[in-house]
Amino acid sequence: MVVFEPLININKFDHFETMKTTEIQEMQRRVGTVPDGFWGPKSIAACRMHLRKLMPSLSPWPKSDQASMKAFYGVPGDEDNLVVLTFPFPMFYDGRRVLTTRCHRRVKDSLLRVLTAIGQKFGDDQVVMEEAEDYGGVFNFRNKKGGTTLSMHAWGAAIDLDADDNTFRDSWPMQADMPLEIMEEFAREGWISAGAFWGYDAMHFQATQ
Numbered sequence: 001m002v003v004f005e006p007l008i009n010i011n012k013f014d015h016f017e018t019m020k021t022t023e024i025q026e027m028q029r030r031v032g033t034v035p036d037g038f039w040g041p042k043s044i045a046a047c048r049m050h051l052r053k054l055m056p057s058l059s060p061w062p063k064s065d066q067a068s069m070k071a072f073y074g075v076p077g078d079e080d081n082l083v084v085l086t087f088p089f090p091m092f093y094d095g096r097r098v099l100t101t102r103c104h105r106r107v108k109d110s111l112l113r114v115l116t117a118i119g120q121k122f123g124d125d126q127v128v129m130e131e132a133e134d135y136g137g138v139f140n141f142r143n144k145k146g147g148t149t150l151s152m153h154a155w156g157a158a159i160d161l162d163a164d165d166n167t168f169r170d171s172w173p174m175q176a177d178m179p180l181e182i183m184e185e186f187a188r189e190g191w192i193s194a195g196a197f198w199g200y201d202a203m204h205f206q207a208t209q
């Protein structure tokens, strides 16, 4: 008998629950603010500060305006700048296993270090790995969602994880699912986590200041 095992999203619908007070307090302690169980402006600011402190003092990345991006990463959509990255742990896209992706050559080593650190530190932590192994894409020559300027994906300098549960509509961390632990690992390499810095689009991480 073949037993069907779902590959990802075992707790697919748990993002419809709000975070428990104890979980908010745990995050508040982690980012160094008063654990009052209410994630408001103070917690948001403390969380950004917490991630900024983990970042290299001199950012290896350009600012996110189009001119700085072109100066550092070259012409957007230029596939000659892309290289193959082999994931350090199995990733999944719509339940299908994905072994490699293509990213900008200037972010490859850094992205590999981020993912390797996540696998090494949290490989046994199902809550973290469910998000980390849910691949949502790197290179995609397109504009920002709902915008007229290019997305960082147009250079292959951004990655999306668990796109289903971390959309524009899901505010982070109350609705979106992205664990702070993943954001911390991106921060150590100077990457920006959209959920923490913008409050939404928590799937998205980009190699910019």
Ligand SMILES: [Zn+2]
Binding pocket: 153, 158, 159, 160, 203, 204, 205
């Ligand atoms: Zn993205």
